[in-house]
Amino acid sequence: MSIPATNGPLEVRGAPSAPVIPPHNAPPYFHVLVKPTGAACNLNCAYCFFLSKEALYPGSRFRMADGLLETYIRQYIESQRTDLVTIAWQGGEPALMGLDFFKRSVECATKYARPGMRIEYTIQTNGILLNDAWCAFFREHSFLVGLSIDGPRPLHDAYRVDKGGGPTFDKAMAAARLLQKHQVDFNILTTVHAANADHPLDVYRFMRDELGVQWVQFIPIVERVNADGRTLLQEGQTVTGRSVTPDQWGQFLIAIFDEWMRRDVGRMYITLFEAALASWLGGPPALCIFAETCGNALAVEHNGDVYACDHFVEPKHLLGNIQERHLSELVASDQQRRFGAAKQDTLPQYCRECKVHFACHGECPKNRFLATPDGAPGLNYLCAGYKAFFTHVDRPMRVMAQLYRSGRAPAEIVHVVAAEEARLKAASAKASRNDPCPCGSGRKSKQCHGKRHPSS
């Protein structure tokens, strides 16, 4: 899959190491997900968009060679003009490389780190192979581990199955307990799909009360069906039955947000909610999906091929190979800069005029395959869900942003909400069933906050 270098490579593998000055138009820092085993995995999750990528490398063993590992780490560190560098491993299942591979990766990073540079490590895993040795290593080197669990047993096992189609819940839970035993920092990555989308509180309470984790990332499953019936490429206007619907996605987030806001702000960290708060504070987007442009989150395959993004590991988004062109050149290439700018350039007018555009920015281009009501292409499949969610959270987000700006903790919203609800309860106790609800919703009291009033 490698393409030849087309103009002056900065360096090639085996060249004597000399200071590398990234091209002037390269971003000062960027994120890379490295896939040392490519798409190879020890599970067979039904919705996995990456398993099918094996078709891009027929006959490959899907193992990153040691020499390439060193080339990658060196180039990545050379490309970063910051003192904090994050080396991120993903798959497939990266743990299939074996623990020694990751020990060598830490040795390489230590060798190439510049004075004063701090290296952080992250790894996304299904947890199946984790044991005491892995967890002790993660703890020793402060890895942040992302563990994939989709909720309580039946919701998790609906699609997260092994190669024989068997359940994997117990193994994922065992991994979580091992990580906790070794005090490894970890978060849960939960995909939201047809099986768990209608059970938001079951999923959320399971994470909080049974798993006992604080960091959770929800990812919507949107599997586009290609013309040949496969899901290999980001093409096609229809989605599989495993995909979450836009309304489900919005209601899933809203239900969890409401519970989070009433009791868990400052104790549970939901990546998407934190990102939304950053938008309401006017700060830079905390997730690439909500940024105006793309281009600074690439993927590196097991053979050194570099792609525009983890979600676009497809031939037409191949930038080159780090054995032929330096990573900083590839990230600065016209092809990658065009890819990044396209997110903004192709945003439909409908989105530009949307009230929650500042928080959504049309979300990820991979999901933009609908037409707007006026027929323009490029509307996000999840639009209805995001619009409902961002509209629903507007007021509490404003309150949290105001608390933050006045030097108080956004978590104080828990008390603000409790006081408001107490006031409403008292007011609706006095209102008759057919009066307008004191909350101002425009509905009758009996259909709103007066629903549970003893006289209703």
Ligand code: SF4
């Ligand atoms: S394509 Fe999507 S996932 Fe990739 S950088 Fe852009 S917004 Fe992020």
Ligand code: SF4
């Ligand atoms: S909510 Fe919908 S219309 Fe608004 S910016 Fe997002 S995708 Fe576009």
